[in-house]
Amino acid sequence: MSQNKQASVIRFEQAVAKKDFEVSCNELLDILGSLDNQFGGIHQIECNYPQQLNFSEQERVVHFATRVASAVTELFDAKNNFSITEGGFNRFMTLHRWLGLIFASSPYVNADHILKTYDANPNPNPERPLEIHLPNNIEAIKRFCILYTMESNVPLNLDVLWNLNPSLCASLCFALQSPRFIGTESSFTKRAAVLKWFPEKLKTFENLNTLPSAISHDVYMHCSYDVDADKHRVKESLNAVIRKHLLASGWADRDVKKIGRTNGKPVMFVVLEHFHSAHSIYRTHSTSMIAARELFHIVGFGGEAVDQAGRDVFDEFHLLNQNSIFDKLNAVKDYAEKLEPAVLYMPSIGMDLTTIFLSNTQIAPIQSVALGHPGTTHSPFIDYVIVEDDYVGSEDCFSETLLRLPKDALPYVPSALAPNSVEYRLRENPEVVNIGIASTTMKLNPYFLKALQTIRDRAKVKVHFHFALGQSSGITHPYVERFIKSYLGDSATAHPHTPYHQYLGILHQCDMMVNPFPFGNTNGIIDMVTLGLVGVCKTGPEVHEHIDEGLFGRLGLPEWLIANTADEYVERAIRLAENHEERLALRRHIIENNGLSTLFTGNPKPMGEVLLAKVAEKGLLDDTPATKAAKKPAAKKSADAKTSDKADDKAVKKAPAKKATKSTATKTAADKPKKTTTRRKKTDA
Structure with missing residues (x-):
């Protein structure tokens, strides 16, 4: 959004009426940007509502959506001759979900009435009135992508769109996976189709330069809400493109053949997404990290939103407030060069770009994630997933080796907002x-x-x-x-x-x-x-x-x-x-x-013990008290918690490791169940 300028429906309508197309597009992008910043809220956007709506929030929202959608209808009609820059298109696709919501929450529902103005078919089929033949014109394709929403009833042929322009088609696929509500049959079916069709196409990109990369985390995370067994496969392709993008930008992995010590302990790096005392990730994962401080010197990395309670979990905490993802990755790497961590651990992955990009690098000899957002990473750089044993349905859902902990090994912390007492409401025979x-x-x-x-x-x-x-x-x-x-x-x-x-x-x-x-x-x-x-x-x-x-x-x-x-x-x-x-x-x-x-009760120590054991298996620990602690869980097996050795045996039986280069190694759809990676042979294998 333009600096120090309030988004305005009034100015947007005026610019459209004057046919000032450049100003109109910028005013619309300001409105979409404000919606993005306010999680869909309209209070920061100037709009002169009828006073009769002062006491009806929902009617004000529908009024707002209808006016904006009407102005968009006029602006994007095919009769208007203007072009959209590459940067402008990228911005529209990054904010695409909000334009879709404007139409979806208005009586229009979708923008199909505008799309029909682009139909180049001289003989439309009356039995398929919504079928559109796009002209082979870059501007028409851009506008189609901007206006095609999750509620569109226009048939979408991704193969045709790809043949016209792969980058624009891929951008639309990114955008169609970005909404935080994909619940209707129309939208759910669209995402499912994209998740099946897109992964193989996405792999062909050498970098993210022509894609709306700012919503990569939505592509990564939102696939989890689909129902198909292969729904996470898009992560594998996205990881491959991110890896190529990083290497082309000058990234080099660390040499992780040796580890350092701080205060006599090996070092664990923990990179956070959302982590404060009122957040679910703090409640589910803080106790095990605090317990791990007995064995590791733990260094946390996160944003300004990590409160004091969150920062107190770690021996030391560093802000990641750099301007770009690449700068944030380099900040973590710089600290790693000084402290030589044995373990990189991310309690959650998928809600922030930093962790996703970091999961495609080598920072430490052992790299693991927990399931703050429960789903496989499909990254060849993530060795282990830490999970309680009773939460696992099928190990075939993971590309990583599972470190299955006892079911009480990640005891929760009560919410800071939880009520002190509850008066229970027990109705005997409700109507x-x-x-x-x-x-x-x-x-x-x-x-x-x-x-x-x-x-x-x-x-x-x-x-x-x-x-x-x-x-x-x-x-x-x-x-x-x-x-x-x-x-x-x-x-x-x-x-x-x-x-x-x-x-x-x-x-x-x-x-x-x-x-x-x-x-x-x-x-x-x-x-x-x-x-x-x-x-x-x-x-x-x-x-x-x-x-x-x-x-x-x-x-x-x-x-x-x-x-x-x-x-x-x-x-x-x-x-x-x-x-x-x-x-x-x-x-x-x-x-x-x-x-x-x-x-809220349990033994939070196993996570640290199991990770230390993995460090020891790599031969990176000296003969110290820490080494003895590391060996302890390896000999300890229980009915409640399967050790990773079983998972490792399964991995070896399924697929022996193959050699491949770090930058290009990925798995095909047929390889999905394999527990090993094609990047390097895992220690356990």
């Missing part, structure tokens, strides 16, 4: 069973909503669903609400994003909960039990769905609340809704036995 759903917009999808629709239709009691939604605010919410109502009508209330205490208040009015699938909940389950509620979840092979099963098991909930299929999910949710006495007995059991305490 309407209120069912709570704690979910971010990213977890909503047509399969989940169809299951809820079936629950409503088949239940012998009246039910009402309360969606306590994260990220659903501003111009996002009308679109999300329309989606939910399209399945559930008046049987659902879609609550917009609220502060934590208000969010808990919504769930507190409920009699039970159901978890979204296939991407389930961790903190939503903790909130459920905090309020003395019970619910139903669906498990599966991916960690992001198997976590629910693991948590239900730790809480002592009966196995019948854990469904393996959507049909089981429906059946068990209906049982829980209809049988008031059974539901209340389960709730009282959770309350009386303080089930939540099991999540």
